[in-house]
Amino acid sequence: MMLADNGQQLKENVVSIEEWMKGDLKGSCLFGQLPKFEDGDLVLYQSNAMLRHLGRKHGAYGKKDCEASLIDMMNDSVEDLRLKYIKLIYQEYETGKEAYCKDLPNHLKPFESILSKSKSGFLVGDQISFADYNLFDLLLNHKVLCSASLDSFPALKSYVDKMAARPKIKALLECENFKKLPINGNGKQ
């Protein structure tokens, strides 16, 4: 979404599970995992390192150092919730989903509080940052998982609507190639 929003092209090498299980590609990955991102000669692993890299390149890392630090904090908190989400999806979906959705408001409250105080409508400062794309993406996942989850959070609802209305993000969300991708690798959502 950050790439699309910045009008950047992305070449995608799609790896099937069968291909991955052969082991050659996995063995060539620095930490044995995907995604892998290339910018010229620079090869990066770790999705949040990719977000920070693109944030630096495309002016989505704040206007000064203190903003950068706050953006880091916000992104790490999004990552905390993403890890809980991933654990539910891959390890506890059938047994844990109800309790997860019941507990979710406790994890959304801080973001609701931050965004309701934000003059710009973004997490930090007066412009979009990589943490915003990350939070938006995670909120979309939660709308699917726990359907009414944003109903009691007006700032989050408004935030999702505004992000989704950004023309290039809207175009991406409506594009067939993006829409057809399952959210998660095990088909659960």
Added chain:
Amino acid sequence: MAPYTLTYFPVKGRCGALKMMLADNGQQLKENVVSIEEWMKGDLKGSCLFGQLPKFEDGDLVLYQSNAMLRHLGRKHGAYGKKDCEASLIDMMNDSVEDLRLKYIKLIYQEYETGKEAYCKDLPNHLKPFESILSKSKSGFLVGDQISFADYNLFDLLLNHKVLCSASLDSFPALKSYVDKMAARPKIKALLECENFKKLPINGNGKQ
């Protein structure tokens, strides 16, 4: 008055790397130690943006999230690479250290008795990438030719693993050498030998 203030429990926990980076840069740190009893009252927790410690203050800037603190101090003290591509590689390294730290934390707090043996048996698989990276490093640091916040973080985590799985570094010469070199840096050596630091339990539940 110290410009940096840390509010945290009386453990090394997620603040070991931060303290070592500050010491290494000759920086003072004011520490507000919070007992569990104090924390359970709820007032401080309610005032924390995400309901958690540590909390770090640099003048008016209040930060939560230990890795955001490491990045902040990395920026301020020249420990975030010399150019943007180095910064991105440092981010990748730190995130991989964090991946292993999360596994360590899960073991310590959730599965210590039942999971420790399997964890130590599997540990070499997680150390191999760092061994590989460091063995190829001309400088002996993870990225580029100077120390970064990711180095303090990896060093701290390796110290924890030396305690948990005692012979874990034996088959990793580059990691052994790395730990020795980091521990020999004069201001880190002083911190590691200082009573206040030595007496802190690694984790909050007494397990290590």
